[in-house]
Amino acid sequence: MAQQRRLTLQQGSGTGRTGGWSHPLAFGSALLIFVMIVAGATVTTIGAGDSDPAWSWRFWEWFRSASGGQFYELLHRQIGTVIGFVAIGMVVSLFRNEERRWVRRLGVVALLMTIVQGLLGGLRVQAVSSPAWRDFLCNLLGIGHEGVRMTLAMVHAFNAQLVFCTLVALAVVTSRGWRGGEQPSETSEHTRKTRRLAMWACALIFVQLVLGAYVRHGRVLYPGETAPYYNLVLLLHVCMALGVVGHIFLVNSHTRASHPKIFPVWHLAGLAQFLGMFQLALGAGAWAVTQSGVTPVPWDVAMLVRVLHVGNGAAIFAIFVTLGARSFKLLRLGAPEQAGLPQGGRRTHEVASKHRNRP
């Protein structure tokens, strides 16, 4: 019956299958994960991660009113619970409506990563409040409980970015445009470079996010002190920020010059460039309010700057995941004249002005 249904779906799909709820749920999960990252950044910034020492399977107990830092921590857990259910719904929908096996697999991977992320969050809380877990993890990792706490918090932080990236990719590949038979719009000899640049951007940004997680957690989890090699990692984070923004500029100039007709590709690169500059400013602000110790700004402004820095970093990551995915969908490898598709190439002034004047 299921096979027959799948066959019917495949026959009827062609390029116009609806995909059921897959895309809305994938998009919703990605959006919620983004909100979750911002909420998590707020929790870390105000140091409220341990404001509710209990963490159990009774997740409904988190849906209660709270004040102070506990409000943010419970909000973080509440959003996490909702994401879990939405992700389960997404996978169910994928298995019911999606004929592409790799997309279904990606959905399962996303769900597993979401579950792991929840467990990491729980373990992070238990590593502090439960002596049994604390001692077990200390012995397992061979470090003190502050080190365990920091390690788990870091893994929790960058796994969140991986979950986000996976869900963004799912949202892209389940979108109507992608499913609906969106064909490569351009064959260009620059395609390989565009894809490579996009993937390098993803990798660089991810490393930068890991360094950022160390900088954040290495300071917050040790009140008055910093984690080992903290200053070195901070320096790396700053240097790499300049490198990443430089790379974003490169991607932007390359896509504008090489694929001027492929709006979904170059406009994403342009947006990333804008956000990259904004991120540099936020990073400088975050440094000023935390590291320098000389900038007298209100506490809530300092918090906002640091939270925005994390949220903006995640947004740039998502943009490059989308750009990478779309470069595989919309661009084809090869010489333009062979495929008879619109020719990509160096951008001419005429083309540039045409795009500028586009309604």
Place this chain on the structure above:
Amino acid sequence: MKARSFVAVAILLLASGAFVTSCGSEDKRQVSDSSDKSGEGGAEAQEKNNSGDSGGGGVFPAARATATIKGHVVYDGKLPRRLKTPISGEAFCEKCYPDGAPVSARYEIDQATKGVRWCFVEVLGADTKWKFEPPKDKLKLDQVNCRYAPHALGIMTGQTLVITSSDPIDHNVHFFGKNKPAWTNRIVHKGQLLKVVFKRPANEKYKCDIHGWMNAAVYVRSHTLYAVTDAKGAFTLPKLPAGAYEIKVVHEKWKKGETQTVTIGDGETKDITLKIKK
């Protein structure tokens, strides 16, 4: 493939279920411990069998201790900006300070004398020279008007610290440090008593994560020759036998504390000034 994926998901869900169930049972045990109002929980009792790391030669000669070292700790250099305690997000706490948030305990410096409050002054190497018995009296770390009272205190290994709260709202007590106490993070309700006995000397901290500005510094030593400075930066060390001593100052925020060598005779009183800076 579909079946395999479902099996994988099912295994992971079962594993996560086992994990959260174990977490739940852990919580239950912890709650029953913390509801022990007398504070004599089993966990604390486990810690009482340690006697600290006191080493060195003979017992501290309290009878011969007649010399007094006292003085002030002053900030060296341009006075830092007095940052306020960022009290917000809790109606009760905001009501406690109708005239605005007080200066953060870490920045409490007397503007006229440059005296630094909440500094820990100790006699270096006292535990290698003598053996000390942990004092019988218990020290109290209270939470009053959304701040720890006192903000800093010294305690000897083996001595009991009682943590409590006078506030009508919940605070959590989160321990940061090198010791491994029986509990590391608990909610404390008004009037509840939580007891801690430290095993090893270290500079430890407590923090409330619900109200992120609340923190306290606990200096654990295996001797009793220490003092904490008052609002003017003044301190008086316990009486000492005649001799030469190295006196050191420590602060949780200002790291460069001075160490001074002081030679003192029987019955003598010496007034010293220790400097501290960023």
